[in-house]
Amino acid sequence: MTAPLLACRDLVCGYGRPVLEGVTFDVGPGEIVALLGGSGCGKSTLLRTITGLLPPLAGEVRVLGAPIYDLDAEARGQVLRRTGTAFQQDALFGSMTVADNIALPLRELTDLPEPVIREMVRMKLALVGLTGFERRAPASLSGGQRKRAALARATILDPDLVFCDEPSAGLDPVVAASIDAALLQLRAVLGMGLVIVTHELESIRAIADRAVMFGRGTLCAAGTIDELIASRDRDVYTFFHPRSA
Amino acid sequence: MPEPLTVEREPRSVRVHLHGDLALATARDVYARLQPIARRRGVRKVVVDFARAGRIDSSGVAVIGLVRSWCARHDKQLELASLDDRQRAALEMLPPPAAVVRRTLEEQVVEPVTALEVVGERVAGVASAAAALVALVAATLRQGVLVATRRRRLPAGSVGSQIVAMGFDGMFIVTLLAFLLGVTMGFQGVTQLQRLGAGVFVADMIGLSMVRELGPLIVAIILAGRTGAAIAAELGTMRVRSEIDALATMGIDPHRFLILPRLLAITVVGPGLTLIATFVGVFGGTLVASIALDMPMAAFWERIHERLAAGDFAHGLAKSLVFAWIIAIAGSHLGMRAEGDPTSVGQATTRAVVTSIFGIILFDAAFAVWGPG
Numbered sequence: 025m026t027a028p029l030l031a032c033r034d035l036v037c038g039y040g041r042p043v044l045e046g047v048t049f050d051v052g053p054g055e056i057v058a059l060l061g062g063s064g065c066g067k068s069t070l071l072r073t074i075t076g077l078l079p080p081l082a083g084e085v086r087v088l089g090a091p092i093y094d095l096d097a098e099a100r101g102q103v104l105r106r107t108g109t110a111f112q113q114d115a116l117f118g119s120m121t122v123a124d125n126i127a128l129p130l131r132e133l134t135d136l137p138e139p140v141i142r143e144m145v146r147m148k149l150a151l152v153g154l155t156g157f158e159r160r161a162p163a164s165l166s167g168g169q170r171k172r173a174a175l176a177r178a179t180i181l182d183p184d185l186v187f188c189d190e191p192s193a194g195l196d197p198v199v200a201a202s203i204d205a206a207l208l209q210l211r212a213v214l215g216m217g218l219v220i221v222t223h224e225l226e227s228i229r230a231i232a233d234r235a236v237m238f239g240r241g242t243l244c245a246a247g248t249i250d251e252l253i254a255s256r257d258r259d260v261y262t263f264f265h266p267r268s269a
Numbered sequence: 270m271p272e273p274l275t276v277e278r279e280p281r282s283v284r285v286h287l288h289g290d291l292a293l294a295t296a297r298d299v300y301a302r303l304q305p306i307a308r309r310r311g312v313r314k315v316v317v318d319f320a321r322a323g324r325i326d327s328s329g330v331a332v333i334g335l336v337r338s339w340c341a342r343h344d345k346q347l348e349l350a351s352l353d354d355r356q357r358a359a360l361e362m363l364p365p366p367a368a369v370v371r372r373t374l375e376e377q378v379v380e381p382v383t384a385l386e387v388v389g390e391r392v393a394g395v396a397s398a399a400a401a402l403v404a405l406v407a408a409t410l411r412q413g414v415l416v417a418t419r420r421r422r423l424p425a426g427s428v429g430s431q432i433v434a435m436g437f438d439g440m441f442i443v444t445l446l447a448f449l450l451g452v453t454m455g456f457q458g459v460t461q462l463q464r465l466g467a468g469v470f471v472a473d474m475i476g477l478s479m480v481r482e483l484g485p486l487i488v489a490i491i492l493a494g495r496t497g498a499a500i501a502a503e504l505g506t507m508r509v510r511s512e513i514d515a516l517a518t519m520g521i522d523p524h525r526f527l528i529l530p531r532l533l534a535i536t537v538v539g540p541g542l543t544l545i546a547t548f549v550g551v552f553g554g555t556l557v558a559s560i561a562l563d564m565p566m567a568a569f570w571e572r573i574h575e576r577l578a579a580g581d582f583a584h585g586l587a588k589s590l591v592f593a594w595i596i597a598i599a600g601s602h603l604g605m606r607a608e609g610d611p612t613s614v615g616q617a618t619t620r621a622v623v624t625s626i627f628g629i630i631l632f633d634a635a636f637a638v639w640g641p642g
């Protein structure tokens with residue numbers, strides 16, 4: 025197997041005090057890995073650490089093979105440019121149109137001519153099912169549309185690895201399914217790896233190849249979705265069979 | 270870089286051989302070379318040959334998409350030859366006809382903030398504020414150097430639009446207040462000095478105090494209230510909505526993207542408004558004095574002209590520059606430190622105004638005591 029896109033080794037992350045400890049897992053090329061766990065267990069915190077925003081308290085993170093926290097800001101920026109992040113809040117820039125939001129990394133980081141940039145934006149909007157939304161203000165979009173616009177922005181540079189924090193939280197099942205579809209479509213076309221934080225069982229079943237589960241301040245289970253569903257571990261069982269508890 | 274493409278002319282068609290990857294690094298060149306070919310008259314058919322092409326990414330697909338639409342528009346035939354499976358798959362990204370979009374009501378997830386978090390945040394905030402301030406100034410200066418040495422660029426038009434926002438916003442109120450201030454001073458000056466039979470000295474008083482002290486100060490206070498507050502509110506909102514994190518994960522430095530344009534703009538706007546305020550203030554003062562003392566205004570202006578040295582203007586402008594930076598840095602620093610929920614944006618804004626006015630008066634006093642004459 026080729027080198028993993030993401031490798032965490034004995035990672036401890038938190039804000040001064042550890043929130044999660046002993047986190048070790050990999051994400052391989054083109055793989056979709058779900059990060060699972062109850063609300064407040066530290067999934068977003070872990071995501072901040074692996075996206076270069078929150079230095080780990082201990083352990084190692086390698087993103088695309090690079091130990092990002094050992095690099096200077098410039099070199100870390102170079103690595104992060106090959107990843108994309110869609111935040112739990114969509115983090116679209118309210119003062120820009122949808123198209124300008126998505127085009128921002130292109131305008132800032134490349135010297136592509138404007139027509140090519142516009143065509144790329146149109147393409148990515150089509151991939152996430154937002155054709156024709158170029159000139160809309162983010163505030164005029166629904167929650168699901170904003171998430172998909174954020175996804176288009178996160179993937180505009182064809183990243184090798186994309187992070188998504190709760191892409192379908194708070195959305196109805198139909199819209200949630202449309203986001204799953206957008207993620208699968210993006211992966212099919214771009215071949216990127218995906219790390220998704222989610223609670224939605226449906227969504228995990230539909231798209232994840234593997235899952236890593238957190239609880240009680242640590243990584244408590246990892247494996248393919250089928251393995252986890254078959255697991256007899258109490259926490260894992262409760263998560264995958266919520267009604268039987 | 271090796272040529273990204275070679276062109277083979279045939280009687281009524283053109284054959285373009287792509288070499289290597291058609292990706293971010295080469296898309297610009299390929300686009301620039303393909304555009305004239307696809308537009309050339311007499312060419313009925315364009316063949317793009319992928320036999321020697323490598324990987325295509327979104328930018329490459331976009332370029333091919335554009336070529337395709339020109340060809341369609343100009344009635345030319347386009348053929349994409351020798352595509353391999355991966356290239357064909359990538360090209361399938363080109364948008365199909367408009368899709369149907371379903372709308373939903375938005376739901377917002379609000380994460381609660383516990384009392385413990387608030388207290389912790391306060392304590393940590395005080396402890397790390399100074400370090401963060403130094404880091405912010407250092408990072409902004411570093412980005413300034415990168416921009417000055419052309420290794421990075423500012424977002425297009427950002428400084429200009431900030432100057433317009435800050436300058437035009439403050440212009441009216443600054444003019445009005447400076448005029449009223451001048452009138453008050455002129456009136457007071459005349460009443461006091463006339464008793465001593467020294468009415469004409471009111472010109473010295475108005476001139477000196479407007480140029481050296483009151484012009485810079487009144488502009489600084491208005492800028493702190495309007496622009497400093499706006500900076501803190503804008504950056505604070507972006508921080509709270511994760512927009513600053515979003516920039517960071519894109520590898521875009523927020524100091525360059527957000528703070529530097531504001532700092533540069535206020536560097537122009539602060540002294541600029543100060544000049545305006547000074548002249549309007551002196552005008553208001555001399556207007557009142559000339560009416561009260563029944564002397565021509567020109568006499569006062571001449572006297573001011575005699576008494577004021579270039580050094581006095583330099584003194585005033587130098588101060589206004591420092592005031593402007595205090596305002597921009599306080600606003601940026603406190604805005605960037607907003608965290609959590611929207612109320613922290615309000616706090617950041619208030620604090621930015623109070624902190625910068627405090628800093629301005631402190632600096633003014635220090636400058637009066639220790640500064641150059």
Ligand SMILES: Nc1ncnc2c1ncn2[C@@H]1O[C@H](COP(=O)(O)OP(=O)(O)O)[C@@H](O)[C@H]1O
Nearest residue numbers: 039043061062063064065066067068069070386
């Ligand atoms: N900025 C912060 N400073 C200190 N503690 C935080 C901060 N953000 C989150 N936490 C705490 O870290 C823990 C994990 O939060 P989070 O990673 O957001 O959980 P989730 O798994 O729901 O995404 C929570 O107890 C939360 O209170």
Ligand SMILES: [Mg+2]
Nearest residue numbers: 067068112189
């Ligand atoms: Mg979270």
